[in-house]
Amino acid sequence: MIKVFQGESGKNVKRAAALALALTLAACQGTEFGAEKHQQPVSKSLSNRMKSKDMELKSPIMVRLFKQESELEVWKQTKSGEYALLETFDICKWSGKLGPKFKEGDRQAPEGFYEVTPGLMNPFSSYYLSFNLASQTSLTAPTIAQVQI
Numbered sequence: 800m801i802k803v804f805q806g807e808s809g810k811n812v813k814r815a816a817a818l819a820l821a822l823t824l825a826a827c828q829g830t831e832f833g834a835e836k837h838q839q840p841v842s843k844s845l846s847n848r849m850k851s852k853d854m855e856l857k858s859p860i861m862v863r864l865f866k867q868e869s870e871l872e873v874w875k876q877t878k879s880g881e882y883a884l885l886e887t888f889d890i891c892k893w894s895g896k897l898g899p900k901f902k903e904g905d906r907q908a909p910e911g912f913y914e915v916t917p918g919l920m921n922p923f924s925s926y927y928l929s930f931n932l933a934s935q936t937s938l939t940a941p942t943i944a945q946v947q948i
Contacts, residue, residue: 837922852885853877864890866897866908 841849841856849856858876865872869890874882893908900907921929 835922837928852883866893
């Protein structure tokens, strides 16, 4: 067993392990190397789910976050104009504690209603996708909070 990890064959094993690790980590970044993640098409299963709920691909969405329950809900407008729950995601980690954001840098998530336009989206984020929210609280001037998804 020791001979396998010595000499040239040991280098090959280490190289193979490093390559396997790199490919595993790269898989977390998207489905295709070099593809722009914000240009990826909606999956067939998601498209079918939207159709079954009478939703159009480009209709508006609403996102609700529940810190205490560690859940994120995505609601989408139906053809009737009402919103219906499309999907619920578990939040694996969040910063701060329960309660409102008071100042920039307090690690709290801003609370309230926000309109996110294409100009606020950041397709070049080091996270999967992100967008900026303008946050207005009674204690501070408007700040920008970056939401990573």
